Amino acid sequence: MLPPLAELGRLSLREQALAALRRAISSGSIQPGTRMVEADLSTQLGISRGTLREAMRQLQQDGLLEADARGRLSVRQIGHAEIVDIFLVRGALEALAVRTICGFGDREPALAAVRTALEGMSAPTQEQIAERIEADLDFHRTLVRASGNGTLLHQWTQLEGSIRMSIMFAGAERALRNMDVDRHREIVDAIEAGDGDEAARVLREHMHEAATTLIG
Template structure:
């Protein structure tokens, strides 16, 4: 069940909270697919693999449950969450409203430095499209949207957004893997950037909302093609 590839040497990092380090590593493994949806997480095995006691792993499980990545079942154990298509639709609906808010807020307040940060990230995304590197693009895609929310300066909005993104991550990866999707996705991101950088509040909000709807539609196509049932 456990893939040790890329595991951090958590036990060697003494100056940082072990539960936090364990949480970040398990989060990485879940989002990378090393710990797949539905997998039961063995507390003792994970503790041994990460070189820590079982206490930090137990605390990490609680944090991961709060972030929407795992579920704990009484007398059964801890499992990586599985998101149904119906639940994904509900999450996309909430995300569309949040992203519209992000677009409007950021377009009204964006600074030249923030514009520069977004442009630099978009340039990196374009390079990954040229290389047809889906994994690298997916990571930058997440970073781009996270940066947009961070730039609003609203911490509660960021916390809520990140939980929703965690829950949708596997669906998004399968959707991005569809042939021809990367160029479309990067064009959408460029259009979002243009509206926000121009300070077009209404247009930025609308294009952010539409981007989420288009992402939901890609998820449905991926699922219908079979990719959604076994995300990469």
């Protein structure tokens, strides 16, 4: 059940709807394959169908929703082969990020940002699956952003919806295994050591293990 968006607050209704729907999909409250019925969702969220459509269009662009032949939107379903492909591409992007950071004359500002994101992964409890997904994604997003390569960040962001769907494909138990803080600390330690080749290897291995865990 989705909470009503009773107050505008600092965010627009579209942004609030987008956040609420993204959270519901990421947490599994709305399952893959579920058709997005405008009448039901607009009533639950307390917003107009027009505002809801704007939010759903963005979710479709993000890769969380897909349209059938008649244009009806449903939560995207994803398979084993696609997950492997997604994590191969993701591994290549993030390997470039860590290699770039290792090449900095002063890595400390980048490392400080990544360490802060790592600490954020420890905050949510085991039961807060949506928050843990967000903390995990924030760590990897911060890693890419710290490279200073805007094009790289843009390409990673384009994959974010697919990454979310890959995580939810596995179910909470397997997904949580991939969010282990120590697994991510290995990446930070590799960057701190400053060997770009080794850091890239650690990152690619991290992604390979993640994909293997998700597909079971």
